Amino acid sequence: MAALSTAFLSGALAERDADAFLHAGHTAEPALRYCAGPLPDGEAAFVYADGQATLCVSPALDAAARSTVRTEDSAAAVRVNDAPVGEQAVAVLDECGVTGPVLTPRNVPHDAALYAENAGYDVASTDAVARARGTKDAAERERTAAAQAAAVAGVERARELLRTATVADGRLWRDGSDEPVTTRTLREAIDAAVRSNGACPGVESRVVLGPEAGDPGDRIEPGETVVVRVAPREPGGYYGALARTFVVEGEGGWERRAQLAVERALDSALRELEAGVPASTIREEVMVECGAYGFDDDALPETAGHGxxxxxxxxxxxxxxxxxxxxxxxxxxxxxxxPDGGEVALTDLVAVTEDGYESLATTERSLRP
Structure with a gap:
């Protein structure tokens, strides 16, 4: 995990005329993980006051906290105590002599905010961490690329399973066997490939048949659109995002027109990417290109992408x-x-650069496995 620059916290405090920043909660919560680094399951608090960062943990997380806490602007302190982490965080505020407002993320747990308020501190919300997380440094992009490489492995495993499947009696069978190809078998194969590439299958990874996800045991039939979305998480907590659509023995009708639309939309959006471009420009490019192929707004996604x-x-x-x-x-x-043809989708993951973009691992787009 890269060292955390606390300059954004210093700036937020100065902007709001506040004295400290406090966050507490479960170690898997993204904003806390961003500040504290990857920690085992548990609870922790992060305090920044008087130019120093302090991580508060239970004894069970002591060793992990000392090896992962990450600041580059000052020596980070680790406070170990059996007391609730919110109570520990307030003790740090007291020791630092904080008298002014204390900033917290909007999603700070209620009990953590209560500890500070009951101790007499004026608590106010800030989106400083959310804004800082909007850009990734080189180490963060490297972790994201590792997650994306696992996503590519998952999609390619799905492609292989569908490519080697046999069509007999109008049904799809796995590699010439008497085992039908289902959304469950496909998802299990994807997850295995993701794990073998050092990542965990994400909660948003799924296989969709037709216009919406069905039962995990649904059979995949010849000519049916199969959307594979893979969003794995690498050990440091960063996610990937990749989607491809496959059709085994398709007729090349509706789904071919849809595939051309989403490919052109993706390419058009990528051409517009560079630092300073309004985020809405990317969505507009997607909508315009898909509309040019005869698809109205009801057939298109609401956002066309996300961070x-x-x-x-x-x-x-x-x-x-x-x-x-x-x-x-x-x-x-x-x-x-x-409603009748199903769904055709693509997702690629990129990092915006000053004059364009950098792909964070991708794979071919063909409908045919």
Whole structure:
């Protein structure tokens, strides 16, 4: 995990005339993980006051905390105690002589905020961490690329399973056997490939038949659109995002037109990418290109993409006009749906650069496995 620059916290405190920043909660929560680094399951608190970062943990997390806490601006302190982490955080505020407002993320647990308020501190919310997470440094992008490489492995395993499947009696059978190809067998194969590449299958990974996800045991039939979405998480907590659509022995009708639409939409969006471009421009490119192939707004996704990082979906929102800074990691996700034809979707993950973008691992787009 890269060292955490606390400059954004110093800036937020100065902007709000506040004295300290406090966050507490479960160690898997993305904002806390961003501040504290990867920790085992448990609870922790992160305090920044008087130019120093302090991580509060229970004895069970002591060793892990000392090896993962990450600041580059000052020596980080680790406070170990059996007391609730919110109570420990207030003790740090007391020791630092904090008298002014204390900033917290909007999603700080209620009990942590209560500890501070009951101790007489004026608590106010800030989105400083969310804004900082909107851009990824080189180490964060490297972790995201590792997650994306696992996503590619998962998609390629799905492609192989479908490519080697046999069509007999109008049904799809796994590699010439008497085992039908189902969404469950496909998802299990994807997950195995992701794990073998050092990542965990994400909660947003799924296999969709037709216009919506069905039962995990649904059979995959010849001519049916199969959308494979893979969003694995690497050990440091960063996610990938990749989607491809497959059709075994398709007729080349509706799904071929849809595939051309989403491919052109993705390419058009990528051509527009560079630092400073409004986020909404990317969504508009997707909508315009898909519309050119005859798909109206009802057939298109609401956002056409989103940020990816320590959460599978985070800033930026492509419906906003906020400029995209260099370092933004963005999943661009054109898709079209049809009540009868199903869904055709693509997702690629890229990092915005000053004059374009950097692909964070991808694979071919063909409908044919």
């Amino acid at each position: 990816v990082g320590l959460a599978p979906r985070e800033r930026p929102d492509l419906r906003s006009d906020d400029p995209l800074p260099a370092g933004t990691v963005l999943a661009i996700s054109p898709a079209v749906t049809d």
